[in-house]
Amino acid sequence: MYHDANPLFGDADDWAERSEHWIAETSAILPKRRLRQRNPAPLILCGHGVSMRIENGALVIRDGFTHYPQQQAQYRYFPRDLDLPTRILLLDGSGTLSFDVLSWLAEQGVALARVKWSGEIATVASGTGYAADRDRVQWQHDTRADEAKRLAFAADIIRQKLIASLATLETQFESSRAREIAIEKARAGADRLGHQTFNDINAIFAIEGECASAYFAAWHGMPIAWTGTQRRPVPDGWQTYAGRSSLATGVKAENRNASHPVNAMLNYAYAVKLAQMQIQAVADGYDPTLGIMHNSKRGSPALVLDLVEPERPRIDARILDFIKTNNFAAADFVIRTNGACRLSPQLARKVASLIG
Template sequence: MLQETEIRSNGIADAWANRSEFWLSEYAQSLPKRKLRQRNPAPLILNGHGVSLRIENGALVIRDGFTHYPQDRHAYRFFPRDLDLPTRILLLDGSGTLSFDVLSWLAEQGVALARIRSNGEIATVASGTGYAADREKVDWQLATRADMAKRLAFAADLIRRKIANSIPTLEVHIPASQSRDMALFKANAGIARLESETFKDLNAIFVIEGECASAYFRAWHGLPIKWKGTARRPVPQEWRAYNWRSSRATGVKAENRNASHPVNAILNYAYAVKIAKLQIEAIANGYDPTIGIMHNSNRDSPAWVLDMIELERSPIDAQILQFVRGHTFAANDFILRKDGVCRLSPQLARVVAALAS
């Protein structure tokens, strides 16, 4: 006869498997339809434990990982110039192996490979096209960054467009409220200032950006999140609505990384997937991804890509708001660590990655 702890453990395992299968079906339905003779436009998203990529008789053979039991393990075989071959492969955390031959094969076939950590940070991006810099584009990046007047003009225009992109997200996806009205007011006022004022340093631009961002996310406060099965497996009370962008797990300093709330964990993951895609595109288009105009460049940061993601944040927010509003979540969809950090379950992460890519 099973002990109570064994029954509880089995119940949790079953719930995890059921939610994993649910998100797998959601992922399958989200894949775009292809046109005749069109190369596969959707990235191949792999996750779980035991992912493997190897070359076998000239073909790329891939086995997806395990995230739950029981689970049908997906396998793929791609031949050179195969129309089913995706242009991007995303490895979402997990574990597995690949060989040097695989990296060479991917480069020859123009397939980019990106690995995203479970915390929504990029571990590595390898462009399938290699890096053949366009000298004119790189010279423009260097010259614009070196000229403060041009750098300020670039930053002011970039933030103006970022704020302008936030307006449709607020109008369409956030219910009418006093805080939404204030966010729209701040956005329009910020746009006007960025179009008319002359700035002496980047900090003045960042102040406008910060004021608008603060009002923007304040308009999200109180948005309800639907849950099921909480009588059997409760979730933290603060997860029942969205009330802040920064993480409670970062201590006194308010930071957006290491999310403590499910919606922020989803946002961080979606942003990371989009950054990986933009980095691949930047390299393919001949830009140096490390030379930012607004963001400071350093060896460990794709500063140019961080500039470009600013224009994508609000459209991603709109997708995530629609996604959250359209689903009822369960405790098994998220992993709450001992340090208060929230992580996505592997199959939910797969769906979010597909949304953002």
């Protein structure tokens, strides 16, 4: 079972009830479509036993199993079907697909991305294949190689991020001293990045870091609403929000392997956006591994890590809205033995649907 030996969950009835709750919440989202428009919403799959196969020229998909009893969804898509999504997201879980499926998806321009429970991208296969645009890749090389251009690019990216963070701070949080400090620092930082010339990228990162610290300090103490805690309690630290660093990463403070539900949702949402932007970058002819601000590492979508920065505060706003309008339960999360917090499959699907 997904929640084996985890005391937070209680019994299978709790798990099934919360799974059905999030299925209903996710199903309520129906994107508007123009006449003859191809389905713009991604197909999000989760759970164990996901199956993708080709049957008589059609793609047949069976969603995964997350709880009992469950009505497992099945989808059948024919070539050029308007209901065929442009993206399929696989959220953790397990299952099978064939080489024929990969070929079919490529022919139909469907991208496939898999996101791990930790909020990391496992793999992305662009539906268009990788056909580099020589001019765009050359721009990446030239900008990366010219230190002045690289610094100007980084300063502009972080400036955009700070401007976006202002909107999140102003709309998502009530007036407080911490909020005003964060707003003041973001405005000052954006102004410096827009007018100052930098000789060292670490000076840009220092501005970002100072503003980020103030930004998340404004979140401190934000309440999280819970239901059923008399019967199934949650850790005391989950009642409010304390900060981005995880308690599951040892002495060094890091954001990965979130130990708090809010951070787990943020990490998952960021990963979904990264996958979405990586697919788009490849489709646009860029080399997603060739970063400008971020250093390129083997297998890392460094360019996408650059481009996603201004999107993070907008993602934060969506997750904050979601947290404010929902009550959570112990069965929505798993605590791993190292203290890391993991979303239940159907909650992960809901979070992905907010971004994808």
